[in-house]
Amino acid sequence: MYAVAAAVLLFAVAAVVGTVVEHRDGTLHVNWPPVLATWHPHAGPGTPAALLVAAAVVAYGPVVAARLPWRRLLLAVWGAGMAWTWSLALVDGWQRGVAGRLATRHEYLRAVDRFQDIPATLRDFTGHILLGTPEHWPAHVAGHPPAATLTFVFLDRAGLGGGAWAAVWCITLGTTAAVAVLVAVRALASERHARRAAPFLVLAPGAVWLGTSADAWFAAVAAWALAFLALAVTGHRPRATGLACGLLSGLAVYLSYGLTLLVVIGAGVLLLGSARLRPLPFVLAGFAVVPLVFTTLGFFWWEAYDVLVTRYHQGVGGERPQVYWVWANLACQVLVVGVATVAGLRRTASVPLLRGRTADGRLGVLVLAALAAILVADLSGMSKAETERIWLPFTLWLLPATAFLTGVRGWLAAQAGVALLVNHLLLTGW
Numbered sequence: 001m002y003a004v005a006a007a008v009l010l011f012a013v014a015a016v017v018g019t020v021v022e023h024r025d026g027t028l029h030v031n032w033p034p035v036l037a038t039w040h041p042h043a044g045p046g047t048p049a050a051l052l053v054a055a056a057v058v059a060y061g062p063v064v065a066a067r068l069p070w071r072r073l074l075l076a077v078w079g080a081g082m083a084w085t086w087s088l089a090l091v092d093g094w095q096r097g098v099a100g101r102l103a104t105r106h107e108y109l110r111a112v113d114r115f116q117d118i119p120a121t122l123r124d125f126t127g128h129i130l131l132g133t134p135e136h137w138p139a140h141v142a143g144h145p146p147a148a149t150l151t152f153v154f155l156d157r158a159g160l161g162g163g164a165w166a167a168v169w170c171i172t173l174g175t176t177a178a179v180a181v182l183v184a185v186r187a188l189a190s191e192r193h194a195r196r197a198a199p200f201l202v203l204a205p206g207a208v209w210l211g212t213s214a215d216a217w218f219a220a221v222a223a224w225a226l227a228f229l230a231l232a233v234t235g236h237r238p239r240a241t242g243l244a245c246g247l248l249s250g251l252a253v254y255l256s257y258g259l260t261l262l263v264v265i266g267a268g269v270l271l272l273g274s275a276r277l278r279p280l281p282f283v284l285a286g287f288a289v290v291p292l293v294f295t296t297l298g299f300f301w302w303e304a305y306d307v308l309v310t311r312y313h314q315g316v317g318g319e320r321p322q323v324y325w326v327w328a329n330l331a332c333q334v335l336v337v338g339v340a341t342v343a344g345l346r347r348t349a350s351v352p353l354l355r356g357r358t359a360d361g362r363l364g365v366l367v368l369a370a371l372a373a374i375l376v377a378d379l380s381g382m383s384k385a386e387t388e389r390i391w392l393p394f395t396l397w398l399l400p401a402t403a404f405l406t407g408v409r410g411w412l413a414a415q416a417g418v419a420l421l422v423n424h425l426l427l428t429g430w
Contacts, residue, residue, distance in 0.1 A: 003346035007334045014331035021324060029316040029385065032426060034328035035335065036386050040427035044097065046090025047424070053084045054203065054416035061199030062408045070191065073198060074179045080202045081175040084419075089171070089211035091423045101212040101430060102170070103163035106139040108149045108214060112161070115153045122146055123298030129307045131314045140214070142311055146299055147254035147290070148214060167212040174216025177396055178202065180223035184230035185400050188272045189363035193403040199412055200402040205338045205419040209389040213430035218255045222262055222393040225249040229266055229283065233273020242279030246286020252393075254290050257305050258383065259393060261373045268369025272362050309382070317384055325384040329391075333374070336388050336395050338418045340411035344401030345371070351404070363400060370397030389430050 011034075018033025031038045057080060068076060089097045103109045114135075115121045128135055129142045136142065141149050152166055160169070178201035186194040210216040225248035232242040249266075252259040270276045291301065312318065334342060344367075351364040373394045377383050383390055405411050422428070 001343075004339045004342050007331075007339065007342040010327075011331045011334045014328040018324065018328060021321070027319045027321055028324065029320060034325075034332040034385070035388060035422075035426065036429040037422075037426040039425065041425050042091070042427070043424060044091040044093050046087040046092075046097070049083070049087035050091060050420060050423070053080065053087055054413075054420065056080075057084070057199055057203050058409055058412045058416060061202065061412060062196075065195045065198040070186075073195065074182060077182060077198050077202055078176055078179050081178050081204075081207070082171065084202060085171050085175055085207040085211040088207050088419060088423050089167070092427065098167045098212055099162070099164040101163065102152075102166040102214065108138075108141055108152045109163060109166060110138045111141045111149050112153050112156050115149065118150070118153070119297050122294065125299050126304045126307055129304065129311050131311060139315065143308060144256055145254040145301060145304065146294070147251060148218070148256065151214070151217065151255075166214075170214055170216040171211045173220045174210045175207075175220075177210075177216075177220045177223035177393075178204070180220070180227035181396055181400060183227040184223075184269070185363065185366070185403075187227075187230040187234045187236065188269065188366055189400075189403075190359035193359055193363050193400065196403040196405075196408070197400040199408070200338075200340060200415060201396075201399050203412055203415045203419070204396070204399055205415060205422065206336045206388075206392055206395055208419055208423050208428060209336070209392060209430050213389045213392075215256075215389045215392045215430075218252065218259065219393040219396060221248050221255060222252045222259055223396060225252055225262065226265055226269060226397075229269050229279075230273075232279035232283065233270055233276045235275045235278075238275060238279035239282050242282030243286040245279075246283040247289055248286075249283070250287045250290030254294055254301065256393075257301075257308065258377060258390065261377055261394070264373040264376060265366075265369045265394070265397060268365050268372075272365055312382060317382075320384040322381050322384060326378060326381075329378050329383060329385070329387045330374075332388050333391065333395055335418060335422055336391070337398050338415040340402050340405060340415045341398050343411065344404050345398065347404035348401045360404070363403060367398055367401045370394050374398075386429070388428075 014034045018028055022028045022033055030036045125146050128137045155165055155169060181201060182194045182198055225245050228241045228245035232238045232245055252262060348364045348367050351360045374391055
């Protein structure tokens with residue numbers, strides 16, 4: 001409980017200090033620091049469903065997770081996770097909570113019509129990143145490699161254009177990330193640990209931001225890349241799973257520049273594998289595919305990132321003080337992972353990690369690798385604010401620490417409570 005109390009205190013201090021700084025000079029550019037949100041107590045059509053899903057998972061989740069056959073459990077986690085995410089999104093209503101989220105002026109959908117000639121647009125993509133250039137890209141388009149926007153371009157061309165279909169895509173695929181995490185935990189640690197963590201992955205407070213943001217889609221791609229790597233290095237069809245890992249990893253870094261930090265978690269996975277070297281040629285071969293395609297079409301990732309750093313400092317990123325966000329970002333994650341995960345991380349710290357032969361030790365290594373990736377992202381200075389959604393591909397991997405907890409139903413109720421309070425008291429940016 002000391003760890004939970006410390007985390008809550010950290011968040012409270014970040015809120016108080018942030019409010020003072022924002023009222024004094026307005027440099028944080030968030031209305032309710034450290035979260036990009038506005039104080040707005042409300043309820044909506046998703047409220048009854050969210051309460052029902054939370055009650056059902058708290059009451060029956062641990063038993064179902066322990067007894068259900070493995071494959072059915074994975075489907076149940078996906079289904080329950082979708083129900084939880086959709087219900088939370090609908091607390092804000094259909095238009096504000098779902099259909100309109102990805103159609104605002106900063107989002108990817110605003111640039112879909114500019115990709116009529118995809119090769120030509122890719123060749124000229126970097127030339128529109130900086131503010132002040134003709135027809136500069138909206139913030140999120142400029143801030144990501146073009147695969148992020150192309151996702152919604154291809155949806156539009158398939159007849160699934162608009163914010164509603166974009167939200168369906170992000171929520172449906174984003175919620176599979178929990179399944180990928182369970183697959184990896186089972187392969188690297190044990191099925192018992194995966195089953196114990198399953199209800200917590202369903203009721204993750206991060207679902208507030210999974211529905212609806214494109215980062216849910218990014219998180220799913222990243223999670224499955226790591227899950228396939230976990231299968232590959234533990235001898236589960238290493239050629240096929242290694243190739244799948246490489247393909248998805250290559251796609252991930254063309255969805256978000258920050259997902260290059262998957263290499264940190266991937267290194268932890270490699271350490272835990274018994275056949276860690278055998279799949280690497282297939283991983284590397286798969287990884288080369290997406291960069292080769294984009295480079296051939298005229299988009300150069302490394303040049304675009306260099307320009308993006310300048311764009312980042314042209315906007316609010318250049319004004320937001322790192323001296324505040326370097327610790328307030330971490331305070332913000334208390335809401336994303338929930339107090340149960342904080343308690344689980346405290347238990348993880350007491351696990352003898354050097355005894356890698358134990359399931360507890362292997363799970364501890366995986367969780368701490370994710371924590372290391374978050375710390376690197378934090379120190380980079382390229383993640384000042386909005387990390388409640390930006391870091392979803394990393395924070396999801398902290399949730400398996402809940403497998404170390406006892407008194408599971410109480411902790412599940414606490415997790416649900418965090419998400420429900422956030423979504424009903426705040427109007428979040430996503």
